[in-house]
Amino acid sequence: MPKHYIAGLFFFLFTTLAYSQEFTIRGRVTDSLTGEPLEAATVFLERAADSSLMTYTITDRQGSFALEGRLAQPRAWLNISFNGYTRYRKAVRLQPQLDVGAVALAPAVQTLDQVELVGERVPVEIRKDTVEFNANSFRTRADATVEELLRKLPGVEIANDGTVTVNGKEVNQILVNGQVFFSKDAQVVTKSLPKAIIDKIQVTNTKTKVEEFTGQEGQGDTKTINLTLKKDKNKGVIGRLSAGYGTDSRYQANGLLNYFKDQMRTSVIASANNINNTGFSFDEIYGMLGRIRGGVSFNSGGAFRIGNASFGFGQGIITSSNLGASYADARKGAYETNANYFFAYSDSYNDETIRRENFLPDGRFITDTETSFDGTTRSHRGSANLEFDFGKNLRITSEPSISISDTESLQSQGVVSADEAGNRVNALQNRTTANGASQDFTHRLEAIQKIDTAGRLFRIAVENRIGRNQDLRLLESEQTLYPGGVAQTERFDQRTDISALQETHEVLGNYRETLGRQWFLDLTYTYRNDRQANARLVDLRDSGSGQFGPPSDSLSTDLDYRVAQQIPRVGISRRAEKYFLDLGVQGIFSDLSNQDLLRSTGFSKAYSNLQVSFRGSYNFTRTRRLWLRLSSGDVNLPGVTQLQEAPDYSNPLNVRIGNRELAPETRTQANFSYNDFDWKERTGFNIFMGMDAIRDRIVPVTTTDANLRRVTTYTNVDGYLTFYGGLNWSKPVAQDSLNKLVVRLNPFVTYNKELGFTNGTLLESRRWSVAPRVELTYTRGEWLDVQPEYRLNLNRTRYNLDNIPEVDFLTHFAQLKTTVRWPEHVTWGNDIGYTFNGNIDPGFDRDFLLWNISLGVDVFREKFNMKVLAYDLLNQNNNVRRTVGADFVQDFRGTVLQRYFLLSLTWKVDQFGGKPPGRRSGGFRMIR
Numbered sequence: 001m002p003k004h005y006i007a008g009l010f011f012f013l014f015t016t017l018a019y020s021q022e023f024t025i026r027g028r029v030t031d032s033l034t035g036e037p038l039e040a041a042t043v044f045l046e047r048a049a050d051s052s053l054m055t056y057t058i059t060d061r062q063g064s065f066a067l068e069g070r071l072a073q074p075r076a077w078l079n080i081s082f083n084g085y086t087r088y089r090k091a092v093r094l095q096p097q098l099d100v101g102a103v104a105l106a107p108a109v110q111t112l113d114q115v116e117l118v119g120e121r122v123p124v125e126i127r128k129d130t131v132e133f134n135a136n137s138f139r140t141r142a143d144a145t146v147e148e149l150l151r152k153l154p155g156v157e158i159a160n161d162g163t164v165t166v167n168g169k170e171v172n173q174i175l176v177n178g179q180v181f182f183s184k185d186a187q188v189v190t191k192s193l194p195k196a197i198i199d200k201i202q203v204t205n206t207k208t209k210v211e212e213f214t215g216q217e218g219q220g221d222t223k224t225i226n227l228t229l230k231k232d233k234n235k236g237v238i239g240r241l242s243a244g245y246g247t248d249s250r251y252q253a254n255g256l257l258n259y260f261k262d263q264m265r266t267s268v269i270a271s272a273n274n275i276n277n278t279g280f281s282f283d284e285i286y287g288m289l290g291r292i293r294g295g296v297s298f299n300s301g302g303a304f305r306i307g308n309a310s311f312g313f314g315q316g317i318i319t320s321s322n323l324g325a326s327y328a329d330a331r332k333g334a335y336e337t338n339a340n341y342f343f344a345y346s347d348s349y350n351d352e353t354i355r356r357e358n359f360l361p362d363g364r365f366i367t368d369t370e371t372s373f374d375g376t377t378r379s380h381r382g383s384a385n386l387e388f389d390f391g392k393n394l395r396i397t398s399e400p401s402i403s404i405s406d407t408e409s410l411q412s413q414g415v416v417s418a419d420e421a422g423n424r425v426n427a428l429q430n431r432t433t434a435n436g437a438s439q440d441f442t443h444r445l446e447a448i449q450k451i452d453t454a455g456r457l458f459r460i461a462v463e464n465r466i467g468r469n470q471d472l473r474l475l476e477s478e479q480t481l482y483p484g485g486v487a488q489t490e491r492f493d494q495r496t497d498i499s500a501l502q503e504t505h506e507v508l509g510n511y512r513e514t515l516g517r518q519w520f521l522d523l524t525y526t527y528r529n530d531r532q533a534n535a536r537l538v539d540l541r542d543s544g545s546g547q548f549g550p551p552s553d554s555l556s557t558d559l560d561y562r563v564a565q566q567i568p569r570v571g572i573s574r575r576a577e578k579y580f581l582d583l584g585v586q587g588i589f590s591d592l593s594n595q596d597l598l599r600s601t602g603f604s605k606a607y608s609n610l611q612v613s614f615r616g617s618y619n620f621t622r623t624r625r626l627w628l629r630l631s632s633g634d635v636n637l638p639g640v641t642q643l644q645e646a647p648d649y650s651n652p653l654n655v656r657i658g659n660r661e662l663a664p665e666t667r668t669q670a671n672f673s674y675n676d677f678d679w680k681e682r683t684g685f686n687i688f689m690g691m692d693a694i695r696d697r698i699v700p701v702t703t704t705d706a707n708l709r710r711v712t713t714y715t716n717v718d719g720y721l722t723f724y725g726g727l728n729w730s731k732p733v734a735q736d737s738l739n740k741l742v743v744r745l746n747p748f749v750t751y752n753k754e755l756g757f758t759n760g761t762l763l764e765s766r767r768w769s770v771a772p773r774v775e776l777t778y779t780r781g782e783w784l785d786v787q788p789e790y791r792l793n794l795n796r797t798r799y800n801l802d803n804i805p806e807v808d809f810l811t812h813f814a815q816l817k818t819t820v821r822w823p824e825h826v827t828w829g830n831d832i833g834y835t836f837n838g839n840i841d842p843g844f845d846r847d848f849l850l851w852n853i854s855l856g857v858d859v860f861r862e863k864f865n866m867k868v869l870a871y872d873l874l875n876q877n878n879n880v881r882r883t884v885g886a887d888f889v890q891d892f893r894g895t896v897l898q899r900y901f902l903l904s905l906t907w908k909v910d911q912f913g914g915k916p917p918g919r920r921s922g923g924f925r926m927i928r
Contacts, residue, residue: 032104037063040126041082058679147190168686168728197233236912244904272321316350316895339384361761375409493541522571689725764800809839825858875899
């Protein structure tokens with residue numbers, strides 16, 4: 001490099017440092033009338049030249065603040081904002097230490113015909129139950145998506161699978177202008193909508209329908225994000241169209257178009273791919289290959305989901321296509337409607353290898369299984385949410401949904417079992433062909449009537465569900481036994497025709513009475529009626545003629561299973577400014593009957609249970625909250641398959657028989673969380689713990705004979721226990737206008753005590769799992785993102801029988817993700833993940849390195865993005881994992897996507913009103 005270039009560079013750096021200066025502005029914010037400190041007031045600094053945001057902070061519990069930063073200009077605007085108070089704005093001369101003393105804010109007084117100038121650039125505003133961010137205050141690329149915007153917000157994290165959390169609390173829905181955007185799948189919003197149309201980001205506790213209608217604060221343990229659109233951007237067409245093709249005939253095409261007109265929105269979505277992708281991600285780097293999931297496998301299974309609807313079998317490699325449409329509209333105080341429809345098709349194939357070590361009281365045996373599966377599914381799903389307000393006190397909601405699907409599948413399976421010495425004991429060859437069809441209709445109608453403004457209300461809800469399933473299965477099976485080392489083969493072919501009907505009808509009535517200020521009494525009565533009609537006709541193939549005969553009386557069943565429940569509940573609650581309490585007691589009176597119409601036999605049982613529940617939260621400050629839930633007496637009735645006593649020979653080596661004497665399970669649960677986020681330091685943590693204990697747990701009782709053939713039935717036992725606990729902690733180590741480094745720590749611990757019976761002996765397993773995770777996120781300006789991550793999963797299992805060995809295994813997972821946006825309009829991405837499975841069987845690969853690379857280029861005035869990516873560049877990806885059960889240890893390997901290259905083109909369709917991104921729309925608005 002020429003010397004004058006080096007000298008010029010040093011001169012530039014020297015002059016920049018010389019004319020820039022570090023500063024600290026201190027002060028204290030109080031109420032002008034009472035003198036009380038104002039906690040969580042927003043203090044921010046703007047450039048004097050263009051009023052752009054430089055830095056901000058939040059006052060602490062004493063109302064104090066310390067605003068730090070570096071600025072090359074000597075003057076700036078100091079702003080202080082607090083909800084309900086007049087805004088403070090003053091020009092200041094920056095110096096290393098500046099103390100502005102006590103700043104008293106006057107309560108804002110609104111009168112008719114008053115004209116007030118209100119600033120729009122307040123970066124964050126904390127209200128009673130809402131944290132509101134101003135989208136314009138957080139710098140991103142001009143064409144950034146909502147996901148990039150959310151990543152800039154303090155306390156907001158987005159996991160590799162798209163899960164969004166705020167201060168450690170999961171976000172279970174992202175709304176647009178208060179409405180569901182196509183579905184509750186957050187990625188449809190975060191990956192497709194541009195940041196340029198977003199005005200505010202509001203974060204609140206998720207509310208029930210009653211809390212939403214009555215305006216009460218949400219008391220759940222999840223969060224809701226609402227994105228409000230800029231008024232001048234709320235008209236037009238927004239969307240993305242993308243297509244790509246690559247090696248090994250890999251392809252993906254997807255599109256999302258949205259038409260906005262004020263509160264009305266129409267959306268169309270479509271996708272087709274064979275790379276295990278839902279097709280709704282338009283991320284310019286990783287959108288067409290997903291992310292590395294966990295430390296075990298990547299995208300090895302998991303059918304794609306749209307909101308709460310899942311499609312496909314969810315195994316191996318999935319080829320899928322879908323088409324959907326959505327409509328939403330609203331008029332304040334009158335109605336709010338949204339409806340959607342999806343058609344989906346998927347084809348999945350998967351080859352699996354499983355090696356299982358089974359434990360017996362006096363020994364062990366090994367089972368090796370090879371499975372090949374191929375299945376297709378086609379489905380139609382539609383749903384709607386229709387809310388109508390009749391005046392201010394009555395709201396009626398109708399929620400219909402319908403689902404129709406059919407499936408076809410073929411599975412071949414080979415099983416070999418051997419004793420501890422490796423001698424073969426039995427073998428099984430299965431071939432199963434299945435064809436199924438299902439229809440499901442659900443409708444919920446709910447009315448809420450507010451009686452007065454004191455909080456009295458009446459609510460009634462009626463829900464009906466009718467589901468039908470038809471399933472025809474052909475099982476061709478050949479089992480071989482080796483008594484004395486001599487093979488004995490037996491053929492067993494059966495055709496099973498299953499016809500099932502499930503009906504659920506529920507009526508709920510609730511009356512709320514006020515007992516005084518902020519005290520409420522709830523009286524609730526629920527009647528629920530469930531019916532399952534299940535006819536299973538089993539035909540056996542005659543070995544001589546090769547034809548199927550009439551249904552076998554010993555194997556067939558025709559069951560009519562009914563449960564009627566009456567659940568009266570009395571609850572008392574208090575909603576105060578700082579805390580919420582809800583205590584409820586309810587009786588669960590269940591009448592169960594089961595009739596075998598084929599045998600003219602049956603039985604009936606009656607159960608009475610008392611359930612006590614408690615929910616509570618306490619807000620120590622605006623940023624610190626304690627949440628607790630306790631429940632004792634939850635009831636889980638035995639299922640029809642656990643009760644039916646006709647043997648099920650679907651697996652001839654493990655015949656299942658029900659037990660009509662089973663008692664219902666009763667569960668005791670406790671959940672606790674405490675979170676604290678310091679908006680001033682942008683540091684926060686969330687501690688959570690939970691416990692689940694079950695009395696009369698329904699467990700399998702397995703008997704294994706000398707040929708390792710098993711018969712499984714069920715019984716009730718006490719002693720089942722699950723405990724979990726964890727921590728989400730994040731802290732910015734370095735943060736200024738150019739550099740940002742955030743550290744995240746997420747340790748997680750679980751304990752499971754499980755019980756079962758093997759050959760008449762109680763088998764108890766106690767399993768500990770410790771899974772710490774640490775992640776760093778470094779951002780430099782708008783051109784570099786670096787995210788290293790490490791996870792460790794340590795599992796330890798102990799048994800009550802001396803002959804069963806201790807089981808210990810661990811999994812390591814390390815990942816490095818980098819994104820470089822340089823030069824202009826070019827984006828580079830690298831995603832490298834290493835997985836190591838310890839203590840796994842030598843026949844399975846222990847580790848692999850998954851390396852994905854992507855290069856994207858914006859062309860034609862950034863309307864198009866051209867991208868080339870390489871998935872699994874080293875061709876090492878595998879799907880191997882180890883699991884531990886109550887009486888087994890199992891190693892698994894399945895089909896997984898491996899190396900391919902793909903070239904894609906994405907077209908950004910953004911045609912809406914308002915000024916283009918990057919232009920200032922003025923800093924103030926006029927309010928009357």
